[in-house]
Amino acid sequence: MKFKGWQMVYTGMVMEFAVVxxxxxxxxxxxxxxxxxxxxxxxxLSGALSLWFISSAVASIFLGRLLxxxxxxxxxxxxxxxxxxxxxxxxxxxxxxxxLLIYATLLAIGGPALGNLSxxxxxxxxxxxxxxxxxxxAAIGISFSGVILPILVDPLIEIIGWRSVYMxxxxxxxxxxxxxxxxxxxDTPEEVGQHKDNLSDQPSLESSHDLMEIKDFxxxxxxxxxxxxxxxxxxxxxxxxxxxxxxSENQGFLETWTxxxxxxxxxxxxxSFAALGGVVGKVxxxxxxxxxxxxxxxxxxxxxxxxxxxxxxxxxxxLFFTLFCFVFGLGFxxxxxxxxxxxxxxxxxxxxxxxxxVSALLIVPxxxxxxxxxxxxxxxxxxxxxxLLMGAVTLIGFAIGSRIIIR
Numbered sequence: 001m002k003f004k005g006w007q008m009v010y011t012g013m014v015m016e017f018a019v020v021x022x023x024x025x026x027x028x029x030x031x032x033x034x035x036x037x038x039x040x041x042x043x044x045l046s047g048a049l050s051l052w053f054i055s056s057a058v059a060s061i062f063l064g065r066l067l068x069x070x071x072x073x074x075x076x077x078x079x080x081x082x083x084x085x086x087x088x089x090x091x092x093x094x095x096x097x098x099x100l101l102i103y104a105t106l107l108a109i110g111g112p113a114l115g116n117l118s119x120x121x122x123x124x125x126x127x128x129x130x131x132x133x134x135x136x137x138a139a140i141g142i143s144f145s146g147v148i149l150p151i152l153v154d155p156l157i158e159i160i161g162w163r164s165v166y167m168x169x170x171x172x173x174x175x176x177x178x179x180x181x182x183x184x185x186x187d188t189p190e191e192v193g194q195h196k197d198n199l200s201d202q203p204s205l206e207s208s209h210d211l212m213e214i215k216d217f218x219x220x221x222x223x224x225x226x227x228x229x230x231x232x233x234x235x236x237x238x239x240x241x242x243x244x245x246x247x248s249e250n251q252g253f254l255e256t257w258t259x260x261x262x263x264x265x266x267x268x269x270x271x272s273f274a275a276l277g278g279v280v281g282k283v284x285x286x287x288x289x290x291x292x293x294x295x296x297x298x299x300x301x302x303x304x305x306x307x308x309x310x311x312x313x314x315x316x317x318x319l320f321f322t323l324f325c326f327v328f329g330l331g332f333x334x335x336x337x338x339x340x341x342x343x344x345x346x347x348x349x350x351x352x353x354x355x356x357x358v359s360a361l362l363i364v365p366x367x368x369x370x371x372x373x374x375x376x377x378x379x380x381x382x383x384x385x386x387x388l389l390m391g392a393v394t395l396i397g398f399a400i401g402s403r404i405i406i407r
Contacts, residue, residue: 003198004186005126009134011184012119013141015076018177019115021145022087022169023052023107025275026153028245029268033162040096046242046375048096048103050368053238055108057364061214063112064357067121068211068350073185076122079113080178082106087170091163114177116142117356120340124349125188128196129290131344136286136337143282143333146275150268212351217358222346225403227362230339232397233302234363236390237332239370240309244325245271247383253318266318273322277308277329285334289341295404298338302398305331309391313384331394339363345406 027049034040066075086106093099112118119138127134156165189195217223240247248267257264281301288297308328315321340356347355370390377386 001192001194004192004194005134005189005196005198007184008122008126008186009138011180012123012138013144014180015115015119015177016139016141017145018141018169018172019083019111020142021149023103023111024049024242025146025149025271026165026169028242028271029150029154029157030162030165031246033157034096034099037162038093038096038099040099041379043372043375043379044096044100046371047368048100049238049242050371051100052103052108052111053364053367053371055104056112057360059109060112060117060357060360060364062357063109063117064121064353064355064360065214067118067353067357072118072122072125072187073181076114076118076181076185077178079110079115079118080173080181081110083110083114084170084173084178086110087166087173091166091170114173114181116336117353120356121349121353122185122187124340124344124352126196128349129199130197131349132286132289132337132341133283134286135340135344136282136284136289136334139282139286139333139337140279142336143275143278143329146278146329147272150272150275151264154265154268212347212354214354214358217347217351217355220346222404222406223355223359225400226339226342226346227359229298229302229397229401229404230335230359231363231366232393232400233305233332233335234367235370236309236393236397237305237335237370238367239374239390240312240328240387241274241332242371243374243378243383244274244312246378247312247387248321250378250383251316251321253321270318270322270325274308274325274329277326277331278333279329281330281333282337284330286337286341289338294338294342294345294406295402297334298342298401298404299398301331301334301338302394302401303331304328305335306391306394306398307331309387309394313387313391342404342406 031045034045086102089102123134123138186192245267248270253266255266285297285301304327308324308331311324315324343355344352374386377383
């Protein structure tokens with residue numbers, strides 16, 4: 001029988017594409033329309049995503065524990081139903097408060113359950129020696145959504161309106177994603193008589209890791225080092241990426257090109273180019289994670305993100321601006337893969353759902369700080385200063401990440 005592990009990876013890639021794309025990458029494209037129709041400010045809209053990150057962190061604690069004890073497939077299907085309800089609900093909102101409420105509830109529960117948290121656990125169930133590469137390929141969906149969806153959705157907003165766009169998103173989840181989970185996801189290789197990495201005689205890391213209680217993670221220094229390093233990384237990444245289209249406008253990149261009769265704004269192209277860097281970064285850093293001590297790829301990733309941010313701040317030539325977008329994307333693209341792989345190496349696959357959920361309490365709530373800080377700085381016309389600060393914050397993550405040594 002053909003090894004089914006890569007089927008899990010590619011199915012996970014599709015889930016990551018939709019969840020992150022619908023919640024995150026497409027959201028900044030809606031800002032102008034949401035400001036007009038709901039009377040919301042930049043900081044309020046940034047607050048919707050901020051509230052989603054905080055609420056999903058809380059939800060991830062319980063979801064992570066459930067994923068370590070119960071069927072990943074069932075949790076993903078339930079998550080898909082909840083996620084679709086959230087998307088449908090957004091199409092009917094009449095106020096910024098309603099938008100905040102949906103992001104903080106339905107999307108905060110459904111997103112992690114259908115997307116990255118469940119996908120990471122699923123892939124770790126199927127891979128061990130090749131886990132870094134497998135996690136990297138699955139996470140490509142996150143960055144591909146940033147490459148493709150903005151270019152497709154931006155003109156679609158003009159044609160059918162943002163409310164109809166969210167309705168389309170919900171239909172995609174119902175008629176494509178949930179059936180894909182039902183027919184393609186298999187919880188473990190043992191269910192079909194296979195083994196991790198398609199090897200029957202490989203040494204297993206699981207024997208050295210017992211199932212841990214949540215409170216036990218806090219007793220391990222490596223848990224704190226990994227969590228804090230990526231907390232600073234995600235804080236900076238979120239603030240810069242969310243406001244990248246608006247920053248591009250402030251830099252004067254306002255032209256609209258036509259490709260095969262399809263309008264492409266310079267701002268959207270730069271945003272997508274950052275996501276393209278993320279595609280490369282996920283595979284590149286996933287490969288490095290399987291070959292090197294974890295602190296090495298983590299430091300390289302942090303350095304690339306920081307260089308990219310400083311370049312975006314200081315460059316006003318569009319060609320070089322897009323190149324620094326790519327470098328920035330190359331860096332942040334590896335973050336989720338490296339974080340998951342670090343926790344996998346430190347605590348084993350049977351604890352991965354729980355440790356990812358617990359770590360979210362430390363990592364996720366700080367990400368909105370960057371979003372709100374940069375959003376407020378944009379309202380005060382201090383966006384360049386806020387970007388420089390985000391570059392410096394990434395360097396703090398670099399310093400902490402140098403201590404991620406797992407034996």
